[in-house]
Amino acid sequence: xxxxxxxxxxxxxxxxxxxxxxxxxxxxxxxxxxxxxxxxxxxxxxxxxxxxxxxxxxxxxxxxxxxxxxxxxxxxxxxxxxxxxxxxxxxxxxxxxxxxxxxxxxxxxxxxxxxxxxxxxxxxxxxxxxxxxxxxxxxxxxxxxxxxxxxxxxxxxxxxxxxxxxxxxxxxxxxxxxxxxxxxxxxxxxxxxxxxxxxxxxxxxxxxxxxxxxxxxxxxxxxxxxxxxxxxxxxxxxxxxxxxxxxxxxxxxxxxxxxxxxxxxxxxxxxxxxxxxxxxxxxxxxxxxxxxxxxxxxxxxxxxxxxxxxxxxxxxxxxxxxxxxxxxxxxxxxxxxxxxxxxxx
Numbered sequence: 001x002x003x004x005x006x007x008x009x010x011x012x013x014x015x016x017x018x019x020x021x022x023x024x025x026x027x028x029x030x031x032x033x034x035x036x037x038x039x040x041x042x043x044x045x046x047x048x049x050x051x052x053x054x055x056x057x058x059x060x061x062x063x064x065x066x067x068x069x070x071x072x073x074x075x076x077x078x079x080x081x082x083x084x085x086x087x088x089x090x091x092x093x094x095x096x097x098x099x100x101x102x103x104x105x106x107x108x109x110x111x112x113x114x115x116x117x118x119x120x121x122x123x124x125x126x127x128x129x130x131x132x133x134x135x136x137x138x139x140x141x142x143x144x145x146x147x148x149x150x151x152x153x154x155x156x157x158x159x160x161x162x163x164x165x166x167x168x169x170x171x172x173x174x175x176x177x178x179x180x181x182x183x184x185x186x187x188x189x190x191x192x193x194x195x196x197x198x199x200x201x202x203x204x205x206x207x208x209x210x211x212x213x214x215x216x217x218x219x220x221x222x223x224x225x226x227x228x229x230x231x232x233x234x235x236x237x238x239x240x241x242x243x244x245x246x247x248x249x250x251x252x253x254x255x256x257x258x259x260x261x262x263x264x265x266x267x268x269x270x271x272x273x274x275x276x277x278x279x280x281x282x283x284x285x286x287x288x289x290x291x292x293x294x295x296x297x298x299x300x301x302x303x304x305x306x307x308x309x310x311x312x313x314x315x316x317x318x319x320x321x322x323x324x325x326x327x328x329x330x331x332x333x334x335x336x337x338x339x340x341x342x343x344x345x
Contacts, residue, residue, distance in 0.1 A: 057228025
């Protein structure tokens with residue numbers, strides 16, 4: 001049994017390390033370098049040779065080895081191991097898609113019979129897949145800020161005092177489970193509908209095994225979102241696409257930045273929900289929550305959300321007790337014992 005555990009642990013750690021060389025993973029060396037190149041070109045174009053100095057936070061070992069950054073790495077590996085245990089290997093997207101595929105047919109939904117060229121179907125499918133996935137990410141993220149219970153877990157991500165590309169993995173396992181379910185539900189919904197509506201024509205427009213929009217997003221600076229490099233797209237583009245600077249605003253501890261820029265790729269959702277805020281190349285932001293959790297290590301990050309939830313439950317229970325009974329004395333039985341103690345054992 002110990003041997004099997006060691007083999008499993010080794011396999012998971014090797015798989016985690018291989019992410020750095022996997023073009024389908026956001027933190028692959030390829031995307032880390034492309035983000036740096038993209039930022040360098042943009043900064044040089046805007047500020048000339050002086051713009052290169054703005055890349056310092058992305059290259060500083062003091063940032064990458066900051067205590068907060070080291071907690072990012074610990075959570076990345078620990079969550080990967082824990083979720084590998086919690087999420088069954090059989091719970092794959094194929095299971096969800098198959099169930100929904102037959103469900104739609106049972107409800108009378110069949111092929112549309114439009115006979116569109118496959119290239120048109122692929123383009124439409126890719127667009128719908130991207131839009132539903134992006135909006136579902138926004139919606140879950142928005143809910144995590146609006147619900148006190150969900151925020152208890154999401155605060156782990158916002159407790160980062162410095163930002164590195166690995167801060168994207170700084171999440172609580174509960175949040176990891178929620179986003180896993182979100183991904184499964186949103187993507188399976190779109191895939192199953194298109195499989196029924198356009199049989200034998202469904203395929204995604206991909207580059208190196210990832211959705212074309214995800215590939216472009218990763219190449220053009222996705223890893224700058226969690227970094228100290230403030231890169232704005234300008235007010236016009238930022239109304240449509242979330243820039244790295246805008247996401248850094250989202251991580252700001254400043255009160256005026258609370259609940260701003262929930263979007264991942266598109267900014268239109270934030271505009272519709274009234275949470276849009278522009279970014280700026282010269283913005284100076286302090287990150288974190290301003291709470292004790294900012295200083296906590298791995299175990300503290302895991303346990304504090306549960307403590308906060310428990311405290312909230314106690315607070316709610318206290319409010320449910322009528323005010324007139326808080327100071328009331330328990331009634332006595334004939335033997336002078338409080339009623340809640342007069343229980344046979």
